[in-house]
Amino acid sequence: xxxxxxxxxxxxxxxxxxVAGIGVVRLNDVFSRMHAATKxxxxxxxxxxxxxxxxxxxxxxxxxxxxVFLFMIASAPVGAHLIGRAAFHNYQPMxxxxxxxxxxxxxxxxVRLPDSSLPTSELVAEPSHKSPDDPxxx
Amino acid sequence: MITxxxxxxxxxxxxxxxxxxxxxxxxxxxxxVLSPGYAAxxxxxxxxxxxxxxxxxxxxxxxxxxxxxxxxVDVSADRKTLLVHDLLAGDSSEATREGVRQGIEPRVxxxxxx
Numbered sequence: 001x002x003x004x005x006x007x008x009x010x011x012x013x014x015x016x017x018x019v020a021g022i023g024v025v026r027l028n029d030v031f032s033r034m035h036a037a038t039k040x041x042x043x044x045x046x047x048x049x050x051x052x053x054x055x056x057x058x059x060x061x062x063x064x065x066x067x068v069f070l071f072m073i074a075s076a077p078v079g080a081h082l083i084g085r086a087a088f089h090n091y092q093p094m095x096x097x098x099x100x101x102x103x104x105x106x107x108x109x110x111v112r113l114p115d116s117s118l119p120t121s122e123l124v125a126e127p128s129h130k131s132p133d134d135p136x137x138x
Numbered sequence: 139m140i141t142x143x144x145x146x147x148x149x150x151x152x153x154x155x156x157x158x159x160x161x162x163x164x165x166x167x168x169x170x171v172l173s174p175g176y177a178a179x180x181x182x183x184x185x186x187x188x189x190x191x192x193x194x195x196x197x198x199x200x201x202x203x204x205x206x207x208x209x210x211v212d213v214s215a216d217r218k219t220l221l222v223h224d225l226l227a228g229d230s231s232e233a234t235r236e237g238v239r240q241g242i243e244p245r246v247x248x249x250x251x252x
Contacts, residue, residue: 016164023171031223032180035209036167042204043164077203077210084211084223100182101231107184107212107221 006051013047016040028095030087034080045072148248155245156201163206170225181227182211183234185220188243194250195220201242208234 023036045068052065089108189198195217199210202222212221224234 016168019164019168019171023167026171029180031209031211032225035207035223035225036171038203038209039160039163039167040171043160046160073204074200077200080203081199081210084209088211088221095180098180098182099229101184103184103219104182104221107214 002054006054009047009051009054013044013051016044016047018044020044029098030092030094031084031098032095034084038076038080042072042076045069145249145251148245152201152245152249156204159201159205163204166206166226179226179229181224181229181231181234183208183222183224183227183231185222185235185238187218187220188239189246189250190217191250194246197246197250198238198242201246202238205242208238 017040020036020040023040024033027033027036049065049069053062056062056065091108187195187198189195195213199213199220202208202210202220207224207226209223209225210220211223213219214221220238222234222238224231227234
């Protein structure tokens with residue numbers, strides 16, 4: 001019984017992971033792709049972790065699955081947020097159907113407050129050309 | 139002590155609602171990805187924040203990313219506004235804004251305090 005349930009969860013979980021993959025290929029721009037990668041990917045992994053918990057025969061295995069899920073929840077949105085932010089600041093191509101609030105434009109050149117603790121080199125926004133330290137993590 | 143217990147209870151409630159949201163949003167994304175005539179109407183929405191603490195803003199931003207349709211892109215330099223990408227918002231920002239203001243923010247505020 002437990003095994004059947006775990007098998008079903010594994011199947012549904014891998015389906016959502018597959019959807020996440022297809023979404024990354026199929027959707028139109030960076031932001032939409034991040035939607036697919038974070039949401040479907042996280043749920044897929046969550047279901048797989050629950051299946052592992054059901055099949056676990058020691059407490060260690062159970063704890064492992066819990067931690068895998070916690071780290072995924074903590075890291076997936078942050079990763080998507082940073083990729084989306086970098087894409088937005090670098091004027092990456094956006095789905096032509098995208099509409100935007102007029103207030104969203106100032107976000108491209110963040111004006112730091114004078115009392116900001118950041119070093120002054122980060123205060124200058126360079127909108128026209130690509131920044132030399134283009135994030136490229138291979 | 140009572141406030142601490144109350145906050146823990148609120149955190150549990152936050153997690154339960156979050157799991158439900160995660161399932162809904164994943165199904166929504168799956169439908170958008172797998173339907174042949176995919177016609178999303180993405181929109182960049184700015185959302186004024188009422189939470190002030192670092193932990194609060196972080197939680198709101200992460201929860202927005204994992205709940206239906208929305209993805210946090212950036213927070214303004216004065217930490218009062220979030221920039222959010224909504225996959226299915228269409229022509230109006232109001233629905234997205236209300237969803238955050240009445241759904242996610244109050245639940246986070248009850249846990250973090252401010």
